[in-house]
Amino acid sequence: METLIPILAAAVRSGTPILYATLGEIVTEKAGIMNIGLEGIMLMGALTGFSATLSTGRPWLGLSAAFAVGACLGLIHAFLSVTLGSNQVVCGLAMTMFGGGASALMGRNQVGMTIKGMAPLDIPVLSELPILGRVFFSQDIMVYISFILVFFLVFFLRCTRPGMDLRAVGDNPRAADAMGLPVARIRCTYAILGAGLVALGGAYMSVVYNKFWAESMTAGRGWIAVAMVIFAVWNPMRAALGAYLFGGVDAFQLRLQAAGTSVPTPLLMMLPYILTILVLVFISIGKGRKISLSAPSALGVPFYREERD
Amino acid sequence: MKFRAEKRIDAPVWMNVVVTLLFVSFAFVAGGLFLYTQGVPPLSAYWIILRSSFGSGYDLSETVVKALPLAMVSIAVMLCYTMLIWNIGAEGQALLGALAAAAVVRYFPAESRVAMLSLMAVAAAVAGGVWAGIAGFLRVKWNVNEIITTLMLNYIAIRLLEFFIYGPWRDPSSLGFPMTKPFIDSARLPTLWGTRVHMGLFALLVLAVVMEVIMRKTRWGYEIRVMGDNSRAASYAGMNYFRGVVGVMFLSGAIAGFTGMCEVAGLQGRIQAGFSAQYGYTAIIVAWLSHLSPALSLFVAFLMSSLLVGGAALQIEMGLPLASAAIFQGLILFFVLGGEFFLNYSVRLDLGPAKGPDAHEKYAGGGG
Numbered sequence: 001m002e003t004l005i006p007i008l009a010a011a012v013r014s015g016t017p018i019l020y021a022t023l024g025e026i027v028t029e030k031a032g033i034m035n036i037g038l039e040g041i042m043l044m045g046a047l048t049g050f051s052a053t054l055s056t057g058r059p060w061l062g063l064s065a066a067f068a069v070g071a072c073l074g075l076i077h078a079f080l081s082v083t084l085g086s087n088q089v090v091c092g093l094a095m096t097m098f099g100g101g102a103s104a105l106m107g108r109n110q111v112g113m114t115i116k117g118m119a120p121l122d123i124p125v126l127s128e129l130p131i132l133g134r135v136f137f138s139q140d141i142m143v144y145i146s147f148i149l150v151f152f153l154v155f156f157l158r159c160t161r162p163g164m165d166l167r168a169v170g171d172n173p174r175a176a177d178a179m180g181l182p183v184a185r186i187r188c189t190y191a192i193l194g195a196g197l198v199a200l201g202g203a204y205m206s207v208v209y210n211k212f213w214a215e216s217m218t219a220g221r222g223w224i225a226v227a228m229v230i231f232a233v234w235n236p237m238r239a240a241l242g243a244y245l246f247g248g249v250d251a252f253q254l255r256l257q258a259a260g261t262s263v264p265t266p267l268l269m270m271l272p273y274i275l276t277i278l279v280l281v282f283i284s285i286g287k288g289r290k291i292s293l294s295a296p297s298a299l300g301v302p303f304y305r306e307e308r309d
Numbered sequence: 310m311k312f313r314a315e316k317r318i319d320a321p322v323w324m325n326v327v328v329t330l331l332f333v334s335f336a337f338v339a340g341g342l343f344l345y346t347q348g349v350p351p352l353s354a355y356w357i358i359l360r361s362s363f364g365s366g367y368d369l370s371e372t373v374v375k376a377l378p379l380a381m382v383s384i385a386v387m388l389c390y391t392m393l394i395w396n397i398g399a400e401g402q403a404l405l406g407a408l409a410a411a412a413v414v415r416y417f418p419a420e421s422r423v424a425m426l427s428l429m430a431v432a433a434a435v436a437g438g439v440w441a442g443i444a445g446f447l448r449v450k451w452n453v454n455e456i457i458t459t460l461m462l463n464y465i466a467i468r469l470l471e472f473f474i475y476g477p478w479r480d481p482s483s484l485g486f487p488m489t490k491p492f493i494d495s496a497r498l499p500t501l502w503g504t505r506v507h508m509g510l511f512a513l514l515v516l517a518v519v520m521e522v523i524m525r526k527t528r529w530g531y532e533i534r535v536m537g538d539n540s541r542a543a544s545y546a547g548m549n550y551f552r553g554v555v556g557v558m559f560l561s562g563a564i565a566g567f568t569g570m571c572e573v574a575g576l577q578g579r580i581q582a583g584f585s586a587q588y589g590y591t592a593i594i595v596a597w598l599s600h601l602s603p604a605l606s607l608f609v610a611f612l613m614s615s616l617l618v619g620g621a622a623l624q625i626e627m628g629l630p631l632a633s634a635a636i637f638q639g640l641i642l643f644f645v646l647g648g649e650f651f652l653n654y655s656v657r658l659d660l661g662p663a664k665g666p667d668a669h670e671k672y673a674g675g676g677g
Contacts, residue, residue, distance in 0.1 A: 036456060040639070080643065084650040089395055089456065090597055091646055097590060098639025104632035105347055215630060220464050227457040266472035273464040277447075280458065284451040292452075307316070 007251050008135040012143060013209060015240075015247025017042070017201040017218070019146050021225035022232065022239040023153060024197030028074075029229060030157065031190035032170035034300040035077050036092030038198050039222030040099020045070050045199025047103040050206035050213040051110055059118050062207050063142070063200060070199020071192045073099065078191035082184050085302035096222070104215045117211040118142065142204050146240075149197075153236040166190055170296035173303035183303055201225070220273065227276045231283050233294040242279070249275050314654040325652060329598070332648030336640040343636065349627065357626055358619025370504035372614050374576070377509050378403070378568045379617075380610035382592035384520050385564035387601045388557050391524065392537040394448065396441060396558060398459025399565040400589025401466030405440045406433035406566025407573040408470060411580050414492050415478065425495040429570050437566015438559040440466065445558025449551045455558075463589070474580055488581035498575035507575030509568075513607070516564065520603040533557060565589070587635075591617065594638050598645060613638075 021038050028035050035041075045066040053062030077095060080086040118140045126137040136147075156163040165186055168176040173183045205221075206213050224246060232238035253268040261268075284291065320328075341351030362372045382399045389396035410429040419425040440462055447453035471487070480490040498507040524530040536543040536553050544550055568588075573580055595613050599605035620634030 076643065080646055084647055085653075086646040086649065090593075090642060093397065093590075093593055094639045094642030094646065096639075097594075097635045098643065101632045101635030101637075101639060102343065104630040105344075105349075105636060108628075108630050215632060220460070223457060223460045227454070227461070230454060230457075264472055264476050266468040266475065270465050270468040273461040273468075276461050277453075277458055280453050281447055281451060284447075284453045288452055 005131060005134050007255060008131075008248070009138065010251035010254075011244050011248035012135060012139060013247065014250045015243035015245070016143050016146055017205045017209065018221050018225050018228060018246055019150075019240055019243035020201030020204060021198045021222060022228040022243055023146075023149055023236055024070075024194040024199075024201065025225055025229045026194075026232065026234055026236060026239060027153070027166075027197065028191050028194030029299055030170045030234060030296055031166050031187045031194075032173060032296050032298040032301065032303070033078065033081055033187055033191045033194075034088045034092065035074070035081075035095070035191065035195065035198075036089060036226050037073075037077065037095025037099065037222075038092075038225050039218060039220065040096040040103075041070050041073050041195050041198045042099075042202030042205070042218045042222045042225075043103040043216065044073060044099045045202030046206035046217060047107045047110075047202075047213055048199070049203025050115065051107065053115050053117075053207050054110065054113060057116075059115075059207050063203050066199045066203030066207075067196040070202075071196040073199070074192040074195025075188070077195065078188040081302065082187045082191070085304065088300045100216060107213050107215070110213050111215070112212070114212050115207065118208045140208055142200075142208055150236045150240050157236075167296070169303075170298055173298050173301075177303070177305055183305075187303075198222070198225070224272065224276050227280050230291060231279050233283075233287065233290055234296070235294070245279070246272055246275065313657045314650075315657065317653060317655055320652040325600075328648045328652055329645060332644040333641055336637065336644040339644070340637050340640050343640075349629065354623060354627065354629075357622050358615065361622030362615035362618040367504065368618070370502075370506050372611065372618050373510070374505045374507075375617050376607075376611045376614035377506075377513055377575075378572050378588045379592050379595055379614055380607050381509075381513050381516060381568040381571070382565050382588055383595035383599065383606045383610060384516060384603045385561045385568070386592060387596045387599075387603065387606065388520070388524075388533065388561045388564075390537075390596055391601055392533050392554065392557055393540075394445070394554055394557065395456045396444070396459050396561050397456060397593060398441060398444060398462045398589070399561070399568075399592055400587065401459070401463035402437035402440045402562040402565035403569030403572070403589060404463075404466040404470050406437040406569030407580055408466075408473065408569075409433045409436035409566065410570040410573055411473075411478070411489055411492075415489070418493050418495075420495055422495040425493075426498065426574065429574060430567055433566040433570030434563035435566070437569065438563035441562025441565065442555055442559040445555045448558075449554045470580065471582070474582060478580070480579070486581070489579045492574065492578045497578050498571060500575070505576060507571065509571035509575050512567070512571065517603045517607055524603065590635075591638060594642055597642065 021042055025035065025038060048069040049062040049066035052065040053059050056062070073095060077091055080091045081088045120138060120140050123137040123144070127133040129137065157167060165176070165181050168179070169181060169183045169186045177183050202218060205217060210217065228239055228242040231242045249272050253271050256263065256268055257265055337355070341355070344351040344354055362368055382403060386396050386399050409432040413429050413432045417428065419428065441459065444455045444458040444462060447458055448455040474487040474489055478489045480488055498509060500507045501510065524533070532543065532548045532553060535546070536548060536550055540550055591613055595606050595610045599609040616634050616637055620631055623629045623633060624631050
């Protein structure tokens with residue numbers, strides 16, 4: 001058990017970027033917008049967070065700047081997919097390419113630098129709990145914020161009026177429109193906020209987790225987050241479960257590498273990607289019906305009042 | 310005053326061309342501004358791109374060399390996109406094809422060039438096809454999202470390639486560099502006109518013609534288009550969606566795998582680290598920009614290739630990361646997507662007092 005606790009704690013830290021990105025995508029997709037450009041947004045967030053922290057010395061500013069840049073990218077996606085009704089898959093791919101290229105160019109002089117990052121903060125009393133305390137409550141503030149965000153989103157989506165409006169424009173924009181909801185405005189708002197959260201996930205990697213910037217450092221986590229949304233059947237609680245599962249596999253393979261096992265490194269590094277496929281296959285077989293029922297019905301479909309469906 | 314968009318029935322061809330060119334040039338203006346904010350003089354960057362890709366006969370041949378895999382892979386993914394199946398794993402499928410070709414060279418070397426190359430081509434096509442077929446099968450069998458599976462298979466393919474070149478297949482005489490032994494002569498595609506352009510060029514031309522015919526003139530091509538338009542109607546008409554998706558994914562992966570084999574047999578003659586320069590992703594843009602037409606993709610691939618060649622030149626001459634070319638790829642896609650709105654809709658400016666539709670909007674209570 002004693003050896004397991006550090007791995008579990010590392011799983012939570014390593015899963016946190018994926019968790020933020022998954023939550024951001026859940027918010028976006030619930031509003032009926034599919035943004036598969038998470039990889040690019042995360043990279044831009046990672047770079048912005050890192051360079052703002054590097055120049056100001058304040059991780060908070062870095063994380064806020066990352067959120068802002070993510071929101072701007074979300075605005076581009078929202079404009080193209082909501083206002084102009086473009087193909088959202090292609091738009092997401094464009095976002096991936098742009099984010100990857102732009103972050104590489106903008107961060108070219110910051111490769112190899114390091115920052116101090118954020119100190120861990122033990123939560124009084126809770127961190128004294130056996131096992132759970134050291135796994136969940138001896139982390140940094142961003143991890144705690146992600147916990148709060150998970151519960152907040154569950155509450156927001158299920159129990160609040162704006163949350164219901166958000167689901168309405170994703171499930172049936174025509175009915176929402178007839179009820180007097182400004183469909184386009186709501187969709188854009190959540191596409192922007194969601195992308196901000198995604199960027200925060202990227203920034204967590206560079207500012208808190210790794211404390212450095214490297215070209216394409218997210219290594220597919222954006223795509224894994226897209227998969228996690230389906231695994232989570234659009235439920236923030238399950239998103240946390242999925243993210244930590246991934247964090248666990250990642251932490252585990254890193255430890256095996258460090259311990260110098262006889263399994264070649266490239267094969268170990270395959271594990272998270274293989275797991276993503278397996279998880280997706282199992283969830284699709286086992287909960288295929290639940291997925292098709294939970295998926296926002298109008299996901300990826302542009303809405304114009306003047307046109308018939 | 311208010312903008313109104315009205316749906317167009319069909320935009321004429323000249324309008325397609327003009328709007329696309331206009332918005333591509335907007336993308337370069339935006340990209341130039343971005344470069345400027347990053348302390349890179351945009352005009353000299355563009356000059357370097359132009360000069361390095363079209364400046365001399367040799368440069369031109371290098372642009373063709375890089376356009377080859379782009380066009381081939383874009384033809385591969387086009388098939389899937391016509392069916393609205395999103396294969397974004399051509400990168401991995403090409404890597405698998407290259408690996409299979411290398412495996413054949415390593416374990417079944419043959420003296421005869423024809424035998425060797427055909428064996429490699431078959432192995433590569435099957436490997437790429439199976440790699441893509443997995444995703445296609447999962448998609449139709451259990452509705453597993455193919456965007457994610459094809460992409461994850463990319464990452465797995467990259468690691469697989471690393472495993473072989475760092476491990477069992479590493480050339481002992483490579484001084485520790487991760488690469489395989491050079492291929493035997495019979496496993497190399499002949500090059501043409503003293504340049505690096507290889508025989509893959511002919512394969513590409515044949516492929517483009519064949520695919521153009523298949524897509525437009527055959528029953529199968531017709532079925533693919535119908536399934537893409539409306540999979541349910543296709544099922545009612547007795548078309549087998551399951552076989553359609555798996556078949557299209559297999560063929561798509563097979564073409565991508567064959568591309569990987571051409572690259573490795575035509576250019577490097579061995580597999581080494583960083584073997585593929587992200588052709589798989591760039592090809593997606595080529596497919597989209599050429600409106601899913603194999604013939605048109607030859608031309609678009611050539612232009613896109615200049616961006617790749619130019620990107621490499623920017624790395625050497627200005628010290629920019631190789632990935633910078635992706636900025637332009639992303640921007641071009643953004644702007645072309647935006648431009649499509651003007652092809653699908655005619656935008657009118659309404660002056661004066663609001664009439665009928667606006668009154669209706671008031672009753673609907675919305676009005677964003």
